[in-house]
Amino acid sequence: MASVAGIVEDNKKIRDLIQRYLDMQDDLSCPVAVDSVEEMIDYLEEHPAPDVILMDIQLPGMSGIKGIGLIKEKYPDIEIIMLTVYHDSHKIFKALRAGASGYLLKHTSLPEIKESILKLLDGGAPMSPQIARKVITHFQDDSAKKNAESDLTPREHDIVNGLVDGLSYKMIADRYDISIDTVRAHIRNIYKKLHVNSKAEVIAKSLKGEI
Amino acid sequence: MASVAGIVEDNKKIRDLIQRYLDMQDDLSCPVAVDSVEEMIDYLEEHPAPDVILMDIQLPGMSGIKGIGLIKEKYPDIEIIMLTVYHDSHKIFKALRAGASGYLLKHTSLPEIKESILKLLDGGAPMSPQIARKVITHFQDDSAKKNAESDLTPREHDIVNGLVDGLSYKMIADRYDISIDTVRAHIRNIYKKLHVNSKAEVIAKSLKGEI
DNA sequence: TCGACAATCACATGATCATGTGAGATCACT
DNA sequence: AGTGATCTCACATGATCATGTGATTGTCGA
Numbered sequence: 001m002a003s004v005a006g007i008v009e010d011n012k013k014i015r016d017l018i019q020r021y022l023d024m025q026d027d028l029s030c031p032v033a034v035d036s037v038e039e040m041i042d043y044l045e046e047h048p049a050p051d052v053i054l055m056d057i058q059l060p061g062m063s064g065i066k067g068i069g070l071i072k073e074k075y076p077d078i079e080i081i082m083l084t085v086y087h088d089s090h091k092i093f094k095a096l097r098a099g100a101s102g103y104l105l106k107h108t109s110l111p112e113i114k115e116s117i118l119k120l121l122d123g124g125a126p127m128s129p130q131i132a133r134k135v136i137t138h139f140q141d142d143s144a145k146k147n148a149e150s151d152l153t154p155r156e157h158d159i160v161n162g163l164v165d166g167l168s169y170k171m172i173a174d175r176y177d178i179s180i181d182t183v184r185a186h187i188r189n190i191y192k193k194l195h196v197n198s199k200a201e202v203i204a205k206s207l208k209g210e211i
Numbered sequence: 212m213a214s215v216a217g218i219v220e221d222n223k224k225i226r227d228l229i230q231r232y233l234d235m236q237d238d239l240s241c242p243v244a245v246d247s248v249e250e251m252i253d254y255l256e257e258h259p260a261p262d263v264i265l266m267d268i269q270l271p272g273m274s275g276i277k278g279i280g281l282i283k284e285k286y287p288d289i290e291i292i293m294l295t296v297y298h299d300s301h302k303i304f305k306a307l308r309a310g311a312s313g314y315l316l317k318h319t320s321l322p323e324i325k326e327s328i329l330k331l332l333d334g335g336a337p338m339s340p341q342i343a344r345k346v347i348t349h350f351q352d353d354s355a356k357k358n359a360e361s362d363l364t365p366r367e368h369d370i371v372n373g374l375v376d377g378l379s380y381k382m383i384a385d386r387y388d389i390s391i392d393t394v395r396a397h398i399r400n401i402y403k404k405l406h407v408n409s410k411a412e413v414i415a416k417s418l419k420g421e422i
Numbered sequence: 423t424c425g426a427c428a429a430t431c432a433c434a435t436g437a438t439c440a441t442g443t444g445a446g447a448t449c450a451c452t
Numbered sequence: 453a454g455t456g457a458t459c460t461c462a463c464a465t466g467a468t469c470a471t472g473t474g475a476t477t478g479t480c481g482a
Contacts (some may be wrong), residue, residue, distance in 0.1 A: 002272055007290055024469095100347075104304065106299045122379060123340075123341065124343065125340055125343035125344035125347045126340060128335070129330045129331075129333075130335055130336075131371075132337070132343060133312070133334060133335055135346055149438085153458060154458095155458075155459065163411060164411075164415060166409055166412035168438065168439090169438075176458085178460070178463055179460075179462095181460085181461050181463085184463075185459080187439090188441070189458090191440085191441095196373075196377070197441090198440080199410070199411050200374060200375075200377045200378075200410055200411065201438075203411055203415055203418070204418060206401065207415060207419065277471090364427090364429085366428075379468065389429085390431050390432085391434055392431050393429070393430050393431060394432095395469085395470085395471090396429080397429080398470085399472095402470085407470090424463085425482085426479100426480090426481090426482105427478105428477100428478085429478085429479105430476075430477075431476080432473100432475080433472105433474090433478080434471100435472090436469105436470090436471090437468105437469080439469080440465100441464100441465090441469080443462100443463090443464090444461105444462085445461085445462085446460080447460075448459080449456105449457090449459105450455100450456090450458105451454105451455085451456090451457105452453095452454080
């Protein structure tokens with residue numbers, strides 16, 4: 001069954017180009033291409049919802065980012081791909097947080113746009129490589145702050161993993177085929193190294209990436 | 212000028228296949244393909260550094276994630292692409308935080324791997340669509356977690372927060388000025404709702420964003 | 423007004439944990 | 453040969469937790 005796409009883009013040339021291209025595909029149709037979020041919302045109230053909407057950020061009237069929120073709120077099943085010239089981190093993250101499932105730069109070729117739509121509907125998340133790079137860098141900055149190294153031995157790491165999995169001493173002992181007293185001994189040492197004194201704190205530290 | 216790639220992968224078949232494919236490209240060479248991080252580090256000490264290294268996570272000896280850290284520390288200019296079967300969020304984010312610049316699943320085709328290397332060296336960041344999806348979802352969860360539905364009542368959330376802070380029942384009772392038996396009662400209900408039966412599991416769920 | 427649910431508290435018991443003390447085995451490095 | 457780190461195991465005790473079985477109060481909506 002052909003999937004249905006919609007477009008919100010204020011540049012008529014680009015809008016028409018994409019719409020015509022998508023609409024001529026066997027596995028896609030594109031019955032709606034408008035130049036503002038407001039028009040798209042009007043359209044959605046009177047027509048069946050498309051599977052995916054390509055959306056610009058810079059638009060007359062409501063911004064595309066605000067539009068994501070509105071549309072996702074009323075029609076959570078519609079997937080939204082941002083298609084824009086902006087590649088600054090601020091706008092990218094705002095769009096993703098608002099609910100966009102993909103983020104393509106405007107120089108993306110028509111066949112790539114088509115591929116992106118299909119990938120998205122197949123459970124993927126299309127991103128231009130430059131965008132992906134920024135997203136990843138963001139991750140790395142996030143955690144490079146707290147680089148608390150902890151010197152746990154391999155065996156101690158095993159034990160920590162057991163704790164994180166919610167296992168009791170006995171279950172950990174069984175998993176690694178050692179005595180429960182050995183588990184106790186390891187945990188004692190782990191507590192000393194991490195300066196904690198409960199399973200809970202170890203699990204918390206581990207899941208916060210501090211181990 | 213042809214770019215230089217290296218491979219760390221313990222499955223000889225896969226390793227050889229990728230190496231031969233990359234090495235036969237005009238714009239790439241792949242002079243080194245080893246089956247452990249340790250060997251790659253030895254290699255790096257005696258040869259010019261490659262531009263990019265493809266790395267598995269599950270390896271004999273040191274894990275690929277630890278390997279990322281070591282290699283990026285000594286050779287920060289080497290780009291690293293994870294190439295693995297793991298698609299659970301935990302491993303993905305750990306790898307990205309450790310310094311990986313791309314993350315591909317192992318079913319990626321040889322031409323796609325090549326494309327990914329070239330894109331990476333061109334400033335992009337290759338990710339399998341499924342991976343990109345998880346990364347994006349992570350963003351969305353981050354900001355909209357207040358609304359994340361969990362049948363827990365406000366008071367029960369308080370108790371969970373206490374647990375996450377590593378408090379004992381008594382300390383939680385003091386913090387909220389209620390009886391320890393009330394804390395017990397709440398925790399009983401929380402366990403029922405979350406289908407768990409230990410503090411550890413509640414903390415894990417909470418920190419994983421599942422509450 | 424009646425039921426559903428949230429929040430509070432109590433008593434009880436067996437399981438699990440935290441901690442102390444001690445010790446043998448292996449391996450690496452000096 | 454000796455030192456140190458790691459991993460292993462044992463015994464013991466008081467603290468904390470998990471779970472069962474109650475009960476009272478207040479709020480909210482049917």
